[in-house]
Amino acid sequence: MANNVTLEVHNLVKYFPIKLGFFKALTTSEAPNVHAVDGVSFNIKEEEIFGLVGESGCGKTTTGRCLVRLVEPTKGEVVFKGSHLLSLSLEGEFRKLRRKMQIIFQDPYESLNPRMSIYDIISEPLRIQKVTGSEREIAERVSQALEDLDLVPPEEFLYRFPHELSGGQRQRVAIARAFVLRPEFLVADEPVSMLDASIRSEVLKLLLGMQKKFGTSFLYITHDIALSRHMCDRIAVMYLGKIVEQASTDDLISKPLHPYTQALIAAVPVPDPTARRIEVVIKGEVPSAINPPQGCRFHTRCPHAMEICRKKEPPPMEMGNGRLVACHLYGSKGSKR
Amino acid sequence: MELLEVENLKMYYNTIRGNVKAVDDVSFTVSTKESLGLAGESGCGKTSAALSIMRLLPSNGRIMDGTIKLDGDDIAKMGDKEIRQKIRWKRISMIFQGAMNALHPTYNIGHQIAEAILEHEAVDKKEALERAGKLLELVGIEPSKTNRYPHELSGGMKQRAVTAMALACNPDLIIADEPTTALDVIVQAQVLRVMKELQSRLDLSWILITHDLSMIAETCSRAAIMYAGKIVEYGDVVPMFKGPLHPYTQKLITAFPSVIGPRTELSSIHGFPPDLLNPPRGCRFHPRCPQAMEICRNKEPVFAKGTRDQYVACHLY
Numbered sequence A: 001m002a003n004n005v006t007l008e009v010h011n012l013v014k015y016f017p018i019k020l021g022f023f024k025a026l027t028t029s030e031a032p033n034v035h036a037v038d039g040v041s042f043n044i045k046e047e048e049i050f051g052l053v054g055e056s057g058c059g060k061t062t063t064g065r066c067l068v069r070l071v072e073p074t075k076g077e078v079v080f081k082g083s084h085l086l087s088l089s090l091e092g093e094f095r096k097l098r099r100k101m102q103i104i105f106q107d108p109y110e111s112l113n114p115r116m117s118i119y120d121i122i123s124e125p126l127r128i129q130k131v132t133g134s135e136r137e138i139a140e141r142v143s144q145a146l147e148d149l150d151l152v153p154p155e156e157f158l159y160r161f162p163h164e165l166s167g168g169q170r171q172r173v174a175i176a177r178a179f180v181l182r183p184e185f186l187v188a189d190e191p192v193s194m195l196d197a198s199i200r201s202e203v204l205k206l207l208l209g210m211q212k213k214f215g216t217s218f219l220y221i222t223h224d225i226a227l228s229r230h231m232c233d234r235i236a237v238m239y240l241g242k243i244v245e246q247a248s249t250d251d252l253i254s255k256p257l258h259p260y261t262q263a264l265i266a267a268v269p270v271p272d273p274t275a276r277r278i279e280v281v282i283k284g285e286v287p288s289a290i291n292p293p294q295g296c297r298f299h300t301r302c303p304h305a306m307e308i309c310r311k312k313e314p315p316p317m318e319m320g321n322g323r324l325v326a327c328h329l330y331g332s333k334g335s336k337r
Numbered sequence B: 001m002e003l004l005e006v007e008n009l010k011m012y013y014n015t016i017r018g019n020v021k022a023v024d025d026v027s028f029t030v031s032t033k034e035s036l037g038l039a040g041e042s043g044c045g046k047t048s049a050a051l052s053i054m055r056l057l058p059s060n061g062r063i064m065d066g067t068i069k070l071d072g073d074d075i076a077k078m079g080d081k082e083i084r085q086k087i088r089w090k091r092i093s094m095i096f097q098g099a100m101n102a103l104h105p106t107y108n109i110g111h112q113i114a115e116a117i118l119e120h121e122a123v124d125k126k127e128a129l130e131r132a133g134k135l136l137e138l139v140g141i142e143p144s145k146t147n148r149y150p151h152e153l154s155g156g157m158k159q160r161a162v163t164a165m166a167l168a169c170n171p172d173l174i175i176a177d178e179p180t181t182a183l184d185v186i187v188q189a190q191v192l193r194v195m196k197e198l199q200s201r202l203d204l205s206w207i208l209i210t211h212d213l214s215m216i217a218e219t220c221s222r223a224a225i226m227y228a229g230k231i232v233e234y235g236d237v238v239p240m241f242k243g244p245l246h247p248y249t250q251k252l253i254t255a256f257p258s259v260i261g262p263r264t265e266l267s268s269i270h271g272f273p274p275d276l277l278n279p280p281r282g283c284r285f286h287p288r289c290p291q292a293m294e295i296c297r298n299k300e301p302v303f304a305k306g307t308r309d310q311y312v313a314c315h316l317y
Helices: A022-027 A060-067 A090-100 A118-128 A135-148 A167-179 A197-214 A225-231 A249-254 A259-267 A307-311 B046-054 B080-087 B109-120 B125-138 B155-166 B185-202 B213-219 B237-242 B247-254 B294-298
Strands: A005-017 A033-045 A049-053 A075-080 A101-104 A185-189 A217-222 A234-239 A242-248 B002-015 B018-031 B035-039 B061-070 B092-095 B173-177 B205-210 B222-227 B230-236 B310-312
Touching: A005 A060, A005 A217, A033 A049, A033 A060, A033 A217, A033 A242, A049 A060, A049 A225, A060 A075, A060 A101, A060 A185, A060 A217, A090 A101, A101 A167, A118 A135, A118 A167, A135 A167, A135 A197, A167 A197, A197 A225, A197 B247, A217 A225, A225 A234, A225 A249, A234 A249, A234 A259, A242 A249, A242 A259, A259 B185, B002 B046, B018 B035, B018 B046, B018 B061, B018 B205, B018 B230, B035 B046, B035 B213, B046 B061, B046 B092, B046 B173, B046 B205, B092 B155, B109 B125, B109 B155, B125 B155, B155 B173, B155 B185, B185 B205, B185 B213, B205 B213, B213 B237, B222 B237, B222 B247, B230 B237, B230 B247
Parallel strands: A049 A217, A049 A234, A101 A185, A185 A217, B035 B205, B035 B222, B092 B173, B173 B205
Antiparallel strands: A005 A033, A005 A075, A234 A242, B002 B018, B002 B061, B222 B230, B230 B310
């Protein structure tokens, strides 16, 4: 794998302001915000699949959307192949770059326009980006995209509408639409969470096949850490708008360091009734992102919480082999304090 | 001892285009204090089987054949009134899929649980509310939260409240239909732990309906795998997960990635589940089966006992 960085994210922040009623707005000096993403940094290398894992509401989807500017970040920097994305004008310069950056959404029942035929859906990106004026070339590329995703023969699908397809087929159409522009970077936001198990693995295989074929870099967003283990080269674990740990997949799964990562892995059921596993007891649920806890955001549920965790936010610490952990349990030299 | 015996159950939905054979000749048993996992993909008939046991079928759903015996009495033949008075909630209760989002928004949770008790038992309101508080405590919600409204509770707490409601009239059997699908992994693990604890403390039997085989491996002692309205494999979980016999079970178990063990290739099943209006002839899995033979196209396989207490419906055995 090449070591060139495709995408760099520095200190990305996204706050969503909360709408207040008239009187509340008069009496409140500072408008409250939902701290969806609160200072997230990572980079994605060429041809790498980078996983972003966390529970619902941790900000993983917002992060993904910020990268392709479907959501405008509050602060931070996103550098894609040397260009600073957030300083580009949205309609002009950034639209051109979107040719190289695409996104696959979670729900194929909502992400495809029900009034458009499959042909129209997949050819639309080519038209918007004015890739070619020749209708014949467009038709060829659409057919090729369908074939790549095993929707064969393509003629049978071209003039159908989304409601005529099953969930798995729809998601493959959505993937074909994303790949028809041959993007260099792709955000995949839970692309298989709506699909049944037997169909899920087939779609994942096709996705991996496309990634190999075009050498695309991926941001793979999922709540399922077992799935991210299967798909990703590196994984970052998010909790309440922050990345608590990031490492290569094998390191992270075999030896999780952050108590939250440990809990996340311990909570996943495994398909083996005889497996004896360590139970990590985490109480309660994720606190509100409107007033996230002071200090370490996980301290309210952490079994190892210390005095310092309540007060000081742990900075991400280099633990060797590219691993970063944000936890007071670990000193800077990689030893347990 | 067998608590529930389902034998040759057939449940069809009557539609304009014909009968949808949602449950087609299904048999299984649940013994006292046992937990049975009913697994399969969406549309395989697992929820329909549960609704038949509860006798809560929609107006076009009919039990065509078969018996559902609870301690020897056939539920399938009982009248609506008898079911309501004797069976539903008192002997068998159900946690419906997405039930946590079906809580009444303008009644507090204690009240809603008490309502179930008042409906089925001759107690006064004060006693019912007291019992509701105790039930909530049992599932790990502090009694002080009894008068909270659903919107004040988190997803995990709502799911526990619904579990408490299912316990309201001391049933022998609880059917839980995808009880944790909308929850995050950590909360899911918490709810599953509560369910396991309740089972041993209250001598309950469970039927756990899910598409997630890992969940069955962790919580159930026996499992039945359904495909297109039929059970294809049935038996104790340990031999089933260690050495699945039916090609569908084999594929389904390895279709889920795991956090333990070596990183393996996920298996996939080509094609789609069949339309239950016109299921394929012979074995219903044969169009998608990698090991399909001539006989599979023509003759339906019958249940055969494999080694080690496993039952499988496949011509390979």
